Amino acid sequence: MNVEWVEVPGGTCVFGDKARQIKVSTLLWTRTPITHAQLRGERGGERALHPVTSLSHAQAAEIAETLGGRLPTSVEWEWMAGGSARRRWPWGDQEWTPERANLRGSGVDTTSPVDAHPAGATPEGLLDVAGNVWEWTARSTMGNGAVLRGGSYASPPLYARTTFLNAAPAELASPGIGLRVVRRP
Numbered sequence: 671m672n673v674e675w676v677e678v679p680g681g682t683c684v685f686g687d688k689a690r691q692i693k694v695s696t697l698l699w700t701r702t703p704i705t706h707a708q709l710r711g712e713r714g715g716e717r718a719l720h721p722v723t724s725l726s727h728a729q730a731a732e733i734a735e736t737l738g739g740r741l742p743t744s745v746e747w748e749w750m751a752g753g754s755a756r757r758r759w760p761w762g763d764q765e766w767t768p769e770r771a772n773l774r775g776s777g778v779d780t781t782s783p784v785d786a787h788p789a790g791a792t793p794e795g796l797l798d799v800a801g802n803v804w805e806w807t808a809r810s811t812m813g814n815g816a817v818l819r820g821g822s823y824a825s826p827p828l829y830a831r832t833t834f835l836n837a838a839p840a841e842l843a844s845p846g847i848g849l850r851v852v853r854r855p
Contacts, residue, residue, distance in 0.1 A: 673708050673737055674701040676794050677855060683749040684756055686833065694749040698855050699742075702784035702797045703805060703848040704733060719783035721803045721848035727816045727840035730806040730849040739853030744809040744835060746852060747819045751792065751799050752832035759831060760792045760799035766827040771801030773827050781823055781845075800830035803848035804838075811837045822846035 680696040700708075703721035725733070734740050742750070751760050761770055768776035770790035784798045791797050804818040804825075811817060815837045821830035824846050828834065838847065 673704075673851070675699065675853070676701050676796055678750050678792075678794050678796075681749065681754050683745050683752075685745050685748055686835075692745050694746055696855060697742075697746060697750075697852050698739075699750055699794075699796055700737075700739075700851045701795065703803055703850050704737070705784055708737075709733065719785060720781045721784060721798070723781065723803055723845045723848050724843045725806075725847065725849065726843050727806050729843070730847075731808070734849060734851045737851050739851040741806055741808040741849060742852040744807045744817045744819065747805065747807050747850075748832060748835075750794075750796065750852075751819070753793065757832055759790075760796070761790050766800070766830065771798070771821075771827075771830055772823045773801040773821055773825055773830055774823070775827070776801075776823070778823055781848075800832075801825070804836065804844075804846055805848060805850045810840070814840050816840050818847060 675698040680694050683692050683694050685692050707718040709722050772782045804822045805820045807817045809817040818836040
């Protein structure tokens with residue numbers, strides 16, 4: 671499995687609407703959401719570089735463990751996406767354009783290859799943090815749900831902002847939900 675890890679230095683995340691200050695450790699993140707090529711070793715095929723989707727929360731957590739990591743917490747995800755500057759978008763504060771992320775209005779009604787939007791990278795070089803697929807996090811919600819971050823190809827741009835969070839039933843296996851893996855250095 672060819673997974674590329676990117677170090678994101680830790681710091682203090684000013685989290686959520688209440689701007690709570692929460693310490694976040696330095697972590698290694700998968701550069702992209704996990705793809706079919708990374709998970710199944712598919713080298714060719716038109717979907718090899720597309721994110722793996724239609725996984726329940728438990729399946730995503732199992733894959734993360736198999737890859738030597740875990741699902742990120744919601745706070746860790748927000749820190750990775752927005753950094754100490756609290757960027758509105760993973761790439762900065764410039765408004766969304768179709769070159770930056772696969773979101774509703776980009777003319778694509780399904781997932782795209784994870785390397786298709788380099789203009790939307792974080793300063794550390796993480797790709798597809800906004801759009802393409804929602805990403806499961808480790809944070810659970812009431813009613814057996816889990817927090818999702820990042821928005822998907824079917825989401826309006828607002829949902830891809832670094833502070834926006836969503837939730838879904840943990841058993842939901844949607845074509846718009848994938849995963850990114852995190853681990854300690």
